[in-house]
Amino acid sequence: MNPRRRSGLLLALPALLFLAAFLLLPLLRVLREGGLRLGVWADPYFLGRLGWTLTQALLTTVLAAVLGGPLAYLLSRYRLPGQDLLLRVLLLPFVTPTLVAALGLSSLFGPHGLTHLDLSDTPALLILGNLFFNLPLMVRLAHAGFVRVPPMLVGAARSLGASGARAAWEVAVPLALPGVLAGMVLVFLYSALSFGLPLVLGGERYGTLEVEIYTLTAYELRLPEASALILGQLVFTVAAILLYTRLNRAVSGVALARALPRPRGGPALTLYLLTAVTLLICFGPLLAVALRSVLGPAGLTTGFWSGLLDPDSDPSLGLMLGNTLRFGLYTLAAALLVGGLHALGAARARGRTLDVLSLLPLMVSPISLSVGYLLLYPALRAEVPLLIAAYTLLAYPLITRSLLPALRAVPPRLLEASRSLGASGLEAWRTVTLPLVLPALRGGAALALATVLGEFAATLVLTRPEWSTLSTGIYERLGRPGAQNLGEACALATLLMLLALLCFTVLDGGKGEVT
Numbered sequence: 001m002n003p004r005r006r007s008g009l010l011l012a013l014p015a016l017l018f019l020a021a022f023l024l025l026p027l028l029r030v031l032r033e034g035g036l037r038l039g040v041w042a043d044p045y046f047l048g049r050l051g052w053t054l055t056q057a058l059l060t061t062v063l064a065a066v067l068g069g070p071l072a073y074l075l076s077r078y079r080l081p082g083q084d085l086l087l088r089v090l091l092l093p094f095v096t097p098t099l100v101a102a103l104g105l106s107s108l109f110g111p112h113g114l115t116h117l118d119l120s121d122t123p124a125l126l127i128l129g130n131l132f133f134n135l136p137l138m139v140r141l142a143h144a145g146f147v148r149v150p151p152m153l154v155g156a157a158r159s160l161g162a163s164g165a166r167a168a169w170e171v172a173v174p175l176a177l178p179g180v181l182a183g184m185v186l187v188f189l190y191s192a193l194s195f196g197l198p199l200v201l202g203g204e205r206y207g208t209l210e211v212e213i214y215t216l217t218a219y220e221l222r223l224p225e226a227s228a229l230i231l232g233q234l235v236f237t238v239a240a241i242l243l244y245t246r247l248n249r250a251v252s253g254v255a256l257a258r259a260l261p262r263p264r265g266g267p268a269l270t271l272y273l274l275t276a277v278t279l280l281i282c283f284g285p286l287l288a289v290a291l292r293s294v295l296g297p298a299g300l301t302t303g304f305w306s307g308l309l310d311p312d313s314d315p316s317l318g319l320m321l322g323n324t325l326r327f328g329l330y331t332l333a334a335a336l337l338v339g340g341l342h343a344l345g346a347a348r349a350r351g352r353t354l355d356v357l358s359l360l361p362l363m364v365s366p367i368s369l370s371v372g373y374l375l376l377y378p379a380l381r382a383e384v385p386l387l388i389a390a391y392t393l394l395a396y397p398l399i400t401r402s403l404l405p406a407l408r409a410v411p412p413r414l415l416e417a418s419r420s421l422g423a424s425g426l427e428a429w430r431t432v433t434l435p436l437v438l439p440a441l442r443g444g445a446a447l448a449l450a451t452v453l454g455e456f457a458a459t460l461v462l463t464r465p466e467w468s469t470l471s472t473g474i475y476e477r478l479g480r481p482g483a484q485n486l487g488e489a490c491a492l493a494t495l496l497m498l499l500a501l502l503c504f505t506v507l508d509g510g511k512g513e514v515t
Helices: 003-034 038-042 044-077 083-089 091-095 098-109 124-146 151-159 164-192 196-202 209-218 223-250 265-292 303-308 317-349 353-357 366-376 384-409 412-420 425-453 457-462 470-478 483-508
Strands: none
Touching (some): 003 353, 038 223, 044 083, 044 223, 044 265, 083 124, 091 124, 091 483, 098 124, 124 164, 151 164, 164 223, 196 209, 209 223, 209 457, 223 353, 223 366, 265 483, 317 353, 317 384, 366 384, 366 457, 384 425, 412 425, 425 483, 457 470
């Protein structure tokens, strides 16, 4: 092993030990406890759950590609007023807590929704929820693929008589296809592993495998069936991750800054229409939540917000807010350490193995891991470090994935020049590398913190009454009858949404790089 690769592995060693302790071992413990009773997969009920899980993920992926692909292509070819702002605010749904999205969709399309269109007993609500989270991801990843297509190739096709649509389909799409397909794989994976949305919106009829695993372990204590489901779920998630890494390696070319023309005619109409639909899907539920927090049966009211401040409110707003911030900051510190070391090690080793390992936490659901924690570390089941470890496992890949491309893009000659001028290795890193990668680090930290603030799945399994957070407070109120509880849940969701936006703005500063 060459010295560079050895030093890279040593740098990443803490992250690898963390992965072993809080991902691999808990997962093996769950599988060992339940045993490999693969006969479960002969049960039509569980096969139906698997079929629905894959179907709703596939439907979401197709819809996201149909809407997001053309929009991404047009944004790469034409200049839309406020285009940079659009691409940036599209990150907001991705970091919006799951329960906020569920509440927003229910406020729009529930039994007493603002649109008076009740979709509560249909799968449409779950598909819309998946689109809310994943359409922005599809647009951004596809856009990153299309901007790498040399414009002169599309121009050459147009000069030979091809229409705009034909030039896009026969020239731009094949060249950008690896990036577009990688985005589709991620959308499929996130939709298949979604927990909060199918739990709240799916109900008994449209629950997914993730909800089934939670029900079997948390309520029915049927670990053999749950472990078989976890193993089956691992098969398709591992396959999806391997496909994603393979497609990602095939992405080539460099995005070139260039002046874009304003759209006219058909492209302008299509671009504005797709933008409007995307904004409606991605921000309609957020606006509905905010509106429902001040709109009661008799009109505008502050009763829901004042209800949260009631001293007899259980749990109190101060407790939920304090826990949310405390757990978030603990997690951010741990994720920066683990994710930063993983990225530094992977960049130093220059191999693909450490890169792929950073994706492992995406393969396993938080519910499965939380159950594994309870089985493997029973002495820590009521301790904060176990909850922070679960959060860190979810958050640190976001930092690694943001930081690693920036580290790889640092020109080696700059470091060499710094060393030749007498700087030590640490000083060269502080004065040259850190300023160059800081925007990416800030962007990754913002994504990680905003994601953890609204985390729900692991919290639901590992939480204690005194650890109530804003997300569990929303879930508890949704389980209680009455308009007051629904209004207070909307007020909490609005508060959580503002908190995520605030931390994203403060950490990212509007200048960071989020990939």
